[in-house]
Amino acid sequence: MKQTSKSITLSKRQFIGAVGALTLSPTFLMAQTSGVIKLIVPYGAGGPTDVVARLVSTHLQAVLKQTVVVENKPGAGSAIGARFVSISPPDGNTILIGNISTYAIAPATMKTPGYDPVKSFAPIIQTSDMGSVMVTSPSFPANTVQEFVNYARANPGKISYGSAGIGNSAHLLGELLQTKAQLNMVHIPYRSGAEMSMAVLSGQVQFAMTDLSASIGQIREGKLKALAVTGITRSFDFPNIPTMIEAGYPDMVLRNWTGAAVPAATPPAVVKRLENAFNEILKMPEYQNAMRKIGGDAKPNSSEEFGHMIAADFKKWNEVAKAAGISLD
Secondary structure (H helix, E strand, O other): OOOOOOOOOOOHHHHHHHHHHHHOOHHHHHHHOOOOEEEEEOOOOOOHHHHHHHHHHHHHHHHHOOOEEEEEOOOHHHHHHHHHHHOOOOOOOEEEEEEHHHHHHHHHHEOOOOOOOOOOEEEEEEEEEEEEEEEEOOOOOOOOHHHHHHHHHHOOOOEEEEEOOOOOHHHHHHHHHHHHOOOOEEEEEOOOHHHHHHHHHHOOOOEEEEEHHHHHHHHHOOOOEEEEEOOOOOOOOOOOOOEOOOOOOOOOOOEOOEEEEEEOOOOHHHHHHHHHHHHHHHOOHHHHHHHHHOOEEOOOOOHHHHHHHHHHHHHHHHHHHHHHOOOEO
16 A cells, blocks of 8 residues: 655744753753863963862762863953853853953953853853952051042042053952042053052052952951952951941942853753752852852852843943943954
8 A cells, every 4th residue: 555645834833832842851951961061261270260160160060960170261351261152052061150350341341352241141140259359558548448538639640559450340440439539540550460469568559459369368467458348248257347338439349259151042941950050059068168268258049140240240340441431452
């Protein structure tokens, strides 16, 4: 008997529904989350973001039962590593571990960063929260922010502040303070945070806004004097140091957070699986204790919350950069 074949046609809605069901199936998810996971750090080894990534990698490997490696791709103010992840296969195996500079400040200050912090990524989670701190040398004649402001106003053009390069967070914080307090100060960029700290210690510059994690030891030893932290609340390690909010400058808030994201086209179910895995890590006492040792904090959060944070900080620092005329090639 001769067999006849029947053609099967699907409506557009049926086709989309079938594809959606496939992407949520256990078989598809397993295919999307197998193999080696690469945590891309857009900075060199040894810095605060790299430290967070390596802490995450150990626990993530145990939670997901997959091999996890850390790859450093520094350059262009973290834009090189961010671009790399943005164009990687959207399979959940290439994860950006960046910080506020990666997701907000670099794209706000660069003419062509090569990625959009809101559109190029699917946010997974915030992995840490670290504050910045305003530091001077111990001999500087000011012990509070207001005393500093009064001194700077009495000495226009004679106060300089350091940063680890044009357009980074320390530079933008200095510009924001200059605007809000109506000061006339000079910006001196250095090649690294270490050089910037040495400039404050030696008196080459009068102050700097530095990562708390990088200066925590020098503050404890009395080599640097801390006037205020830029977090919303006081530091766990230095409860006696006031916030910039308490000092009368509520706009001077910068949280040097780090966070994880994947390429924008990554399936939502894969993003959710990663979010759940990262949240398991954030709840671990050993991870939280490790964060506190470097002046940071960690608490469970969501992809949606992290996405809102990226968008809000990008908007804020984009406005600051434009007001200060900062635009990098």
